[in-house]
Amino acid sequence: MSAPDDVPEARRCAERVAALVGRGTLHPPVAASLALGLRALVADGRLPVGGRLPAERELAAALGVSRVTVTSAYRRLRESGWASSRQGAGTWTSVPDRSGVVAAFVPGSPRDGTVDLTYASPAGPPEVADAYAAALEALPRMLPGHGYVAGGLADLRARVAERMTARGLATTAEQVLVTTGASGAISSALRAVLSPGDRVLVEHPTWPNALDKLGVLGARAVPVPRDPAGPAATGFPAALHRAARETAPAMAYLMPDFSNPTGAVMTPDERGRAVASLQQHGVVVLSDETLADLALDPDDDPGERPPLAACGPPGAVLTAGSLSKSVWAGLRVGWLRGEPALLAQAASWASRDHGALPVLDQLAACVLLDGLDAGLVGRRERLREQRDALVDALRARLPSWEVPRPPGGLSLWCRLPSGTSSSVVADAAERHGLYLATGSRFGTGHAFDDHLRLPFTQPVPVLLEGVERLVRAAADADSAWGAPTTSRSGALLG
Numbered sequence: 001m002s003a004p005d006d007v008p009e010a011r012r013c014a015e016r017v018a019a020l021v022g023r024g025t026l027h028p029p030v031a032a033s034l035a036l037g038l039r040a041l042v043a044d045g046r047l048p049v050g051g052r053l054p055a056e057r058e059l060a061a062a063l064g065v066s067r068v069t070v071t072s073a074y075r076r077l078r079e080s081g082w083a084s085s086r087q088g089a090g091t092w093t094s095v096p097d098r099s100g101v102v103a104a105f106v107p108g109s110p111r112d113g114t115v116d117l118t119y120a121s122p123a124g125p126p127e128v129a130d131a132y133a134a135a136l137e138a139l140p141r142m143l144p145g146h147g148y149v150a151g152g153l154a155d156l157r158a159r160v161a162e163r164m165t166a167r168g169l170a171t172t173a174e175q176v177l178v179t180t181g182a183s184g185a186i187s188s189a190l191r192a193v194l195s196p197g198d199r200v201l202v203e204h205p206t207w208p209n210a211l212d213k214l215g216v217l218g219a220r221a222v223p224v225p226r227d228p229a230g231p232a233a234t235g236f237p238a239a240l241h242r243a244a245r246e247t248a249p250a251m252a253y254l255m256p257d258f259s260n261p262t263g264a265v266m267t268p269d270e271r272g273r274a275v276a277s278l279q280q281h282g283v284v285v286l287s288d289e290t291l292a293d294l295a296l297d298p299d300d301d302p303g304e305r306p307p308l309a310a311c312g313p314p315g316a317v318l319t320a321g322s323l324s325k326s327v328w329a330g331l332r333v334g335w336l337r338g339e340p341a342l343l344a345q346a347a348s349w350a351s352r353d354h355g356a357l358p359v360l361d362q363l364a365a366c367v368l369l370d371g372l373d374a375g376l377v378g379r380r381e382r383l384r385e386q387r388d389a390l391v392d393a394l395r396a397r398l399p400s401w402e403v404p405r406p407p408g409g410l411s412l413w414c415r416l417p418s419g420t421s422s423s424v425v426a427d428a429a430e431r432h433g434l435y436l437a438t439g440s441r442f443g444t445g446h447a448f449d450d451h452l453r454l455p456f457t458q459p460v461p462v463l464l465e466g467v468e469r470l471v472r473a474a475a476d477a478d479s480a481w482g483a484p485t486t487s488r489s490g491a492l493l494g
Helices: 009-021 030-043 056-063 067-079 127-142 154-166 181-193 208-217 235-247 268-280 340-354 359-370 372-397 422-430 460-480
Strands: 083-086 090-093 115-117 176-179 199-204 220-225 251-254 284-288 317-322 334-337 411-415 434-438 451-455
Touching: 009 030, 009 056, 030 067, 030 422, 056 067, 067 083, 067 090, 115 460, 127 359, 154 176, 154 334, 154 359, 176 181, 176 340, 181 208, 181 251, 181 284, 181 317, 181 334, 181 340, 199 208, 199 235, 208 220, 220 235, 235 268, 268 284, 359 372, 372 411, 372 460, 422 434, 422 451, 422 460, 434 451, 434 460
Parallel strands: 115 434, 199 220, 199 251, 251 284, 284 317
Antiparallel strands: 083 090, 176 334, 317 334, 411 451
């Protein structure tokens, strides 16, 4: 609720911050809870970096706590690098030097002696270097031209089209736009379709960078709960239908295959029902297929996972993909599949954002696509081994956690015991040299602070070391909140 116009600006600012923190979410020790709440607001952009925090007295009154509590919370923020003080000017938000970036999904430089589980991207395989060597040999034939290739190299677009056709979605090269990774494809699609203020349905939880992109465009995310353990045929499509009917969205952003972070897969029935319902409401679907190649169960049948665009008429679904997850994130080559008229609009936005794509990268992508199916065999085996090792270790060492085994993708979506905050665990983990992405980063508002996304993209020894550090961090977090700690055997300590 907004404050009346005659209320001083300082009080209005304090009321706004108190509403963002959530008065009912603070719990003992309140100073630590408040500090973590403010830190989360800075990390996800709801409080701008370099912005002035409310005066201690005003925020204390707005929250109904003591001024000493707010003073202690601000001190915690300063000590951890999330705030700074200026003589006579109050307290200002900042980000710690060690973080490098605010978002947890753009890792900084490697830090010796630490385990970084904030990002879900595998190491690059040797065939990447071989592909670039082959690309260098092919480069001379491209040099007589100016190097600006609108829409992407014809050979690359043809290969992407062939791959989509093989999956059951008849595609021509004219229906493919090459982009800077899947991120570029998604950004271009959003810009081509949306206007400020438009609503967009997003499965909840979802890829956080999609939420960030919507915020930048002035669009509003409408979260639609997606429970990977829920009723496949009715639950999610029905929820999409209700949300579309009630909110009149312009677009829906979905990850049908091994969704990030849950690893959930939409069944064939879900796909057909969802696309039909959204088309009925005039909603354009953006399908993110970045992880579609990473099925880890040996009996997986790709034929049972048709692309969403194959479930609807032309133009109903845009499809984004890339080589970032199936090969290497350092290869910034992605694509957007759609009808030529809309692709022309998306290409215009892509050109404004980054100009033409590097020709050498596209040549390398052609080579990698030619050998992708063969390379995926060994890649899936390694990921399956790493997934199983991480699941087994977590279930053994943290038996009170819910640790599902996803059928594919690159990460686990773990539910923490009741009363345990992922923000608190992540904060404690940093002291043990373990870096984590809090669950709330994958949702809107204060959702999913009771979850952690844990990628299994690193070698097994690194993952097992990460689990041991996580066990210590969880114990520290429980101790900080006065909660009992669960031992390896499940007995309660203290």
